[in-house]
Amino acid sequence: EVQLVESGGGLVQPGGSLRLSCAASGFTFPNYWMHWVRQAPGKGLEWVANIKHDGSDKYYVDSVKGRFTISTDNAKNSLYLQMNSLRAEDTAVYYCLGARTWGQGTLVTVSS
């Protein structure tokens, strides 16, 4: 069974940092592009970043460029999102997406 499990969310003050993780199982992780998508409370879906299976290409939505970094560890079948300089508008549930599968999400709340 293909499964993605996110972790690492929580409450953080504006300007702070968090690192999200996504553990993948049930598929050959290095064969797929992997993505982070977020959903602010009561809002629609917004793509945040993606990374090519070999890590050679990474792309970000403009609003997070220079603040967020996407990475993978193929040996651990894991995807990460390092989030720095967090803002209130980054508050959202963050989903990991890959191999036509969505994780259950992890909530990030940026508030003082």
Added chain:
Amino acid sequence: IVMTQTPLSSPVTLGQPASISCRSSQSLVHTDGNTYLSWLQQRPGQPPRLLIYEISNRLSGVPDRFSGSGAGTDFTLKISRVEAEDVGVYYCMQGTQFITFGQGTRLEIK
């Protein structure tokens, strides 16, 4: 690529059909020849779930009352007979150039 869904809300009687349209601001045909248009379902309080990929391919376990069609810039999701478990928000998603989503269509029972 901007994705525009219509309608944004769809009240439907149980057992009746429902249809959601999605239009992209440019062709979704990728240079590899595939069209990366998917449909997602998000039930209340749940994460999104992929129903259909590449226009018309249902994922394993998705009921056959769900079907997708279209080409180029115009796409449609149809539910042949709406059931109570179909309530939620439906999104189209393109993966031809990065990823973008439609605004979502809320399906509710009359």
